Amino acid sequence: MPATTIPPFPDNVPIQELVIIDYSLIRQGDENEIASLWKAATVRGFWYLKNHGVEGLFEPMFDMGRETMSLPFEEKMKYWQGNQGASFGYKAAGATTVDLDGSKDNAEFINISKDDALAYPQVAHVAYPSSVNARMESTIRPFVEACMEINSTMLEVFNARLGLPEGALAQHHPREQYSVSEARCIRVPPSPGSTKIAVGAHTDFGSLSFLANRLGGLQVMLPGETEWKYVKPLPGHVICNVGDALNIFSGGILKSSIHRVLPPPLAQSHYERWSLVYFTRPGDSVALRALVDQSSTISEAVAKDTDRDYDPGVTAAQWFARRQSKWRGNNQKGSMEDYLASRGTEHNRAVV
Numbered sequence: 001m002p003a004t005t006i007p008p009f010p011d012n013v014p015i016q017e018l019v020i021i022d023y024s025l026i027r028q029g030d031e032n033e034i035a036s037l038w039k040a041a042t043v044r045g046f047w048y049l050k051n052h053g054v055e056g057l058f059e060p061m062f063d064m065g066r067e068t069m070s071l072p073f074e075e076k077m078k079y080w081q082g083n084q085g086a087s088f089g090y091k092a093a094g095a096t097t098v099d100l101d102g103s104k105d106n107a108e109f110i111n112i113s114k115d116d117a118l119a120y121p122q123v124a125h126v127a128y129p130s131s132v133n134a135r136m137e138s139t140i141r142p143f144v145e146a147c148m149e150i151n152s153t154m155l156e157v158f159n160a161r162l163g164l165p166e167g168a169l170a171q172h173h174p175r176e177q178y179s180v181s182e183a184r185c186i187r188v189p190p191s192p193g194s195t196k197i198a199v200g201a202h203t204d205f206g207s208l209s210f211l212a213n214r215l216g217g218l219q220v221m222l223p224g225e226t227e228w229k230y231v232k233p234l235p236g237h238v239i240c241n242v243g244d245a246l247n248i249f250s251g252g253i254l255k256s257s258i259h260r261v262l263p264p265p266l267a268q269s270h271y272e273r274w275s276l277v278y279f280t281r282p283g284d285s286v287a288l289r290a291l292v293d294q295s296s297t298i299s300e301a302v303a304k305d306t307d308r309d310y311d312p313g314v315t316a317a318q319w320f321a322r323r324q325s326k327w328r329g330n331n332q333k334g335s336m337e338d339y340l341a342s343r344g345t346e347h348n349r350a351v352v
């Protein structure tokens with residue numbers, strides 16, 4: 001969609017201000033910028049990132065998404081993720097629930113595994129539609145590599161500030177170990193006048209998410225807030241956020257905040273909404289628990305927060321599979337328990 005045809009984001013809806021972090025300064029080790037990133041990640045868990053250098057890959061990634069979503073439904077369903085807790089491949093609209101009443105979501109996904117993108121033409125996990133394969137080497141692998149590098153750089157910043165031994169967080173996200181790290185392209189159909197939730201309220205499962213969207217619709221409810229507010233897409237900027245795994249590793253110091261997707265607001269609701277995410281997630285066998293043995297900052301935070309269990313006794317892969325499978329409408333037997341089992345660190349908040 002040419003940018004000029006998109007109506008501007010309206011100025012009469014509640015907007016969540018977020019700090020803008022300059023990635024080029026983070027790479028240079030600029031102390032002020034590092035302090036701003038640390039504050040953003042520990043207070044809100046969400047921030048904008050500029051000068052990230054990935055902009056040129058967004059349109060080719062959206063081309064892949066557009067071509068994939070326009071395949072016949074039966075063709076797409078050959079790559080269906082299933083209901084067993086996996087997430088690589090195609091997710092049809094309506095496969096997850098968005099609230100306690102069991103309302104269905106409105107978003108199609110194509111998710112491409114980091115391991116498959118790196119291994120191509122070998123298959124690490126699953127096969128993909130031709131629209132994905134055709135761009136695996138030219139577009140998807142470079143996108144995955146670029147996002148991995150950016151997220152690793154931000155993890156290094158957090159590693160130092162958390163007082164962890166050098167490389168501790170990197171060792172929890174090894175490039176070569178299989179993980180549920182993935183790139184995702186999302187399509188939400190035009191929905192004029194609708195308030196139907198497109199992607200239900202959730203915290204991200206992994207460590208860091210890198211998100212590019214053009215139209216509004218993303219809403220956040222940050223720690224201490226009681227109202228949903230839109231995050232306004234800013235040209236040239238991506239939106240980054242902390243996920244549950246990093247929240248747990250850090251003993252709750254890094255915040256994993258709830259968000260959801262509504263139809264784009266007002267005039268923008270007449271347009272298809274496309275978004276693109278890269279999720280950095282821990283290696284599959286990594287134990288999901290606060291790194292109390294490696295940092296006194298983290299052990300002190302855990303000691304103070306007596307309400308939370310920072311050692312749920314699962315690996316990253318088990319945690320992911322539980323949440324992913326319980327989010328599927330087909331696996332919910334109509335009880336609130338199943339829906340709640342799909343939730344993550346937002347459990348300790350009033351809103352699910």
Ligand SMILES: O=C(O)CCC(=O)C(=O)O
Pocket residue numbers: 184186199204211213217218259260261275276277
């Ligand atoms: O599409 C968006 O703006 C956000 C998507 C999202 O939160 C997710 O896929 O986890």
Ligand SMILES: [Fe+2]
Pocket residue numbers: 202203204259
């Ligand atoms: Fe998300």
